Amino acid sequence: MSTTKFVNEFCEIIETYGGRDKVMKALCYSAKLIAGYHASRNPELAKRYAITSSRISGARATLRLIDxxxxxxxxxxxxxxxxxxxxxxxxxxxxxNIVDLLYYPIEKICWLSEHNILDVKNADAWDVLNSTFWVLSVYLNLMRTMRNYS
Incomplete structure (x- = not known):
């Protein structure tokens, strides 16, 4: 593939919010994977990749505030x-869709709490609830994807 074609295709992907989010998600999970791989081999490198993954994840969460x-x-x-x-x-x-409609406001409460904008009693319980809805969403969408390919 020529460089020009690659650049054009990449730009086409990131022209939309969904495309940019997919690229950011791929970068986030790739950094997390590299961090896990290097955890015992090179802890300093693993830490840098874990921090990078965390920051990308935070950026994605911030962008989801308007979703x-x-x-x-x-x-x-x-x-x-x-x-x-x-x-x-x-x-x-x-x-x-129901899970996602519930997940978005819960994630906002967690984000606002994490950034000390909203004082939330039992923030850990909200984080667990947030993670639960995230896992359910991923699971349901994975099941839909697998069903489409079967």
Missing amino acids: DIPMIQYALEYGLGEQEQDRLMAVLGVTA
């Missing part, structure tokens, strides 16, 4: 999943 309205729009357009190929895909899609 509520687009998420609501997506959920309304998706509806009850009438356009899906079968009932299971529709149920997975609607459930994933």
Whole structure:
């Protein structure tokens, strides 16, 4: 692939919010993977990559502060999943949307608490709830993706 073609394709990917988020997610998880790989081999290098991953993750969380309205729009357009190929895909899609609609405000509460903007009682419980909804969202979307390829 020529350099020009690569640059053009990369720019096309990052022209949208979703594309930029995918690139940031790939960078974040790659740095986390490298940190884990080097944890016992080169702890100083692992620490630098872990910090990098954490900062990218923080940037993504900050950008998600404005995702509520687009998420609501997506959920309304998706509806009850009438356009899906079968009932299971529709149920997975609607459930994933409900989980995401709950996850976004919970994540905001955690972000506001972490940045000392909002005083939250039992911030750890909110973090656990946030992580639970994140895992559910990832799981449901993974199930949808796997079902599409089967």
